Amino acid sequence: MNQKSNKLPMKSPDLTADHIEQILSLFPQVLVKILGEDGTIRHGIDFDLLRQELTGSVVEGREERYEFTWVGKRRSIVEANRPVNKTLRPCVDESKDWENTKNIFIEGDNLDALKLLQESYLNAVKMIYIDPPYNTGNDFIYNDTFVMDSDEYDEEIEVIDEVGNRMFKNGTDRGRYHSDWCSMLYPRLKLAKNLLRDDGVIFVSIDDNEIHNLRKMMDEIFGEENFLVNICWQKRYTRSNNTVSFTNVIEYLLVYSKDPIFTPNLLPRTEETDSRYSNPDNDPRGNWKGASFLNPLSPEKRRKLCYPIKNPNTNQITYPTTNAWRRSKEEFIKLSQDNRLYWGIDGKQPVPSIKVFLSEVRGLTPINFWSHEYAGNTDQGTHELVNLLGGKIFENPKPVTLIKRIIEHSCDTESLILDFFSGTSVTAEAIMKYNSLDSGSRRFIMVQIPELCHQNSAAHENNYNTIAEIGKERMRRAGEQIKAQIEQENAQSTLTGSPKPIPDIGFRVFKVDDTNMKDVYYSATEYTQETIEGLINNVKEDRTDLDLLYQVLLSWGLKLDLTHTTETIDTFTIHHIDPENNSLIACFDSNIPEEVMRKIALMKPLRAVFRDGSFKDSPGKLNIDGIFKTLSPNTTVRVI
Structure with a gap:
């Protein structure tokens, strides 16, 4: 294999470019080359030629058709495909059992997080559950760039999280009340679909305010043929006489598969x-x-x-x-x-x-009405959180039983489960508890924006600054509770058989942040003596080896839960990712001597990565190709 010390992209994939390449693979004759502002040549599509190739199938102009649209839809589609120069920075101190856990908690805007996960978790997730804002007029909507212009933005902004992500209250008096909500959710669902396995399924909680728009949106993204069921969940067990009109005692779960091959798990038969x-x-x-x-x-x-x-x-x-x-x-x-x-x-x-x-006879098929006896209710969810955290610090969280039912219907014992509106992390608790029941090894990825808790809220009074902090603390306490219960059961049943295993109750914390690389790494179009000197060290000063390592994993499409070990060779730190399979070796130290490079090459990793500053000079950088070509020809070498 030829050795190429190519740069890793170190940013999320450009989905628009991927779509263009897919079209060109079918119709290479429609290729046009476009000169960019930075002087680079990129591929484009001649749509007139493409129309000719598809004559008889192209719908021109505004002919009557059935379609679902809103103000801002085109921009939301563009937003889903637009790459971001961001990364996930590991936070070992906020994690639990970092070395052994397979669970992931990401703190940051879920749109950025979903883009960053596109390569590492493509077609990897068995089940997605989300509980997005219901657009009641009181909840906060993520502010993406396509939602409003700068003047509206300055007037309407109400919430800023601790890292500067801005959110606004989407009041019913806003002219684009429904459109803003659709524009927020559409690109996230579009990206989430890419992460589902072919036999994967998504459950979305919603109420009457937006179920009509959500159904149309998911029909478009997942396909009408992949609609499975609209589940009515009895969130309350009784009416409230405080209401003026009808008491609302149900919510919905819209369920779609990625492909018709999905079938729900049958339930155990009952007495x-x-x-x-x-x-x-x-x-x-x-x-x-x-x-x-x-x-x-x-x-x-x-x-x-x-x-x-x-x-x-x-x-x-x-x-x-x-x-x-x-x-x-x-x-x-x-x-x-x-x-x-x-x-x-x-x-x-x-x-x-x-x-x-x-x-x-076979097991029982699931039904589309889930009573509160079967799937819990919001009162139960509140009590669960109070018992764990000591106060009513979050309004109407979903009960653990509801998520356990979803898992029961859709997952096997080794499934990867994603929740990118994770809130108080009830999904994570449900997964850990389900694993404790059947000794499963289900894993999770939780994503939550660090939305600030209101200063007058019970959460703030209990020293929780953000919703993300509540979620992390819930996972810690729920995990310890599960562990203590199993240890107690094992102590009482030592004479009856082997002890029950404790499931994975840990989690690795990552935070969405700007890229580790200086801007010149991506877009230097004019070179001065100052910028040339800056190229010698293209990594931001406040970033660590660990920051670089996990951005490399994302760029290379490797998963964030892989085993990570280190060793020292002649005072130089060597990182091993997934050492059992020798998946990757990285060294980010400066001025690595040729002798150390040779020792790394002799380990014959599948991938090896260094940074620009790892080499004393340009000849040293070029020499690495020869070293690996001779000693480990099957290693792919990259430089950041």
Whole structure:
């Protein structure tokens, strides 16, 4: 393999460029080359030629069509595809069990986070659950650049989080009340779809305010054919007489799959459902339940299912009259020979029932109404948080039971689950608790913007400055609670078998921040002596090796939960990522001597990465290609 010390992009992927390349792979003749302002040549599409290639399929102008649109939709589509020069900075001190955990908590704007995860977690997530703002007029909406112009922005801004992300209250008096909400959510859903596995599924909580727009939006992004169900969840168990009109006791869960191959998990059977089976004729195959032999359609509509049947006990012959039979004559004979027809307790019924044996039936299919007994309610969610954190510091959080039901219907024991409106991290707690029940190894990625808690709020009075801080503390305490409970159970059952394992209750914290690289790394178009000297060290002064390492992982499409170890070679720090598979070795020290480079090459990693400042001079930088080509020809080498 040829060695190329190419620069890693060190930014989120440009999805527009990817789409152009996909079109060009099908229609290379529509390629045009465009000269950019920085003097670079990039690929573009000649849409006139593309129209000619698709003659008969292109819709021109404003012909009547069914479509869903709003003010700002085009800009929200552009926003979804636009790359960001940002990174995820690891925060080991705020994490729990950093070395061993596979769980991720990202603090920052979820639009940036989703863009940064595009390569590392493409087609990797089994289930997404989100509880976005419901657009009630009182909740805060993420302020993306396409939502309002600068004058409106200065007038309407109400909330700034601790890292400068701005949010605004989308009041019902705003002219673009629905449009702003759609523009906020659309690009996030579009990016989230890319992360789902082909057999993946997304659940979105919503209420009456925006369910009509959300349904249309998800039809467009995921496809109408991938709509699975609109679940009604009974969030309250009783009415409130404080309301003037109807009391709202339900919310919704819109559920879409990425592909029709998704099927929900069947539920375990219950004593109540199994109690409907009995064995009145002492059949050796066990309990059974009778299914009707009558077809709901008439003989005129099902002529092939009309034939005389004979009761073998009485020799009575019966013809179909009002209804046709449910099974064909051949099937009737086979069922009779297999003793699967029941002619009543006295054996004299003119029409039999078909035995359906309990041992042969499958589990229960999920339904589209979830009562509060089945999936919890908001009061339960509030009590859970109070018990963990000692105060009512968040209004109406979702209950753990609701998320556990979602997991039960959609995930296997090793699923990766994403929640990018994670709030108090109830999804993370539910995953840890579910793993404690069945010894599963489900993992999570939580994303929450560090929205500031109001100074007069109970959260602020309990020393929580942001919603993200509440979520992290909830995960810490919930994990310790789960651990203590399992340890207590193990202590009481030492004589009955092996101890129950403690699930992964840790999490790695990352924060969205500006790129680690100086601006000149990306867009230097004019060189002066000052900028040339700046190229010698292209990393911002406040960034660490760990910051660089995890930006490299994102740029290379590696996951954030991979094992990380270090070793020292001749005073130089060597980072190993996923050492079991030798996935990556990095060294960001300055002036690495050739002898150390050779030792790294002899380790034969799949990937190796250094920084510009790692080399004494240009010849040293060029020499690395020769070293790896000779000693480890299959290693891909990059420089940042």
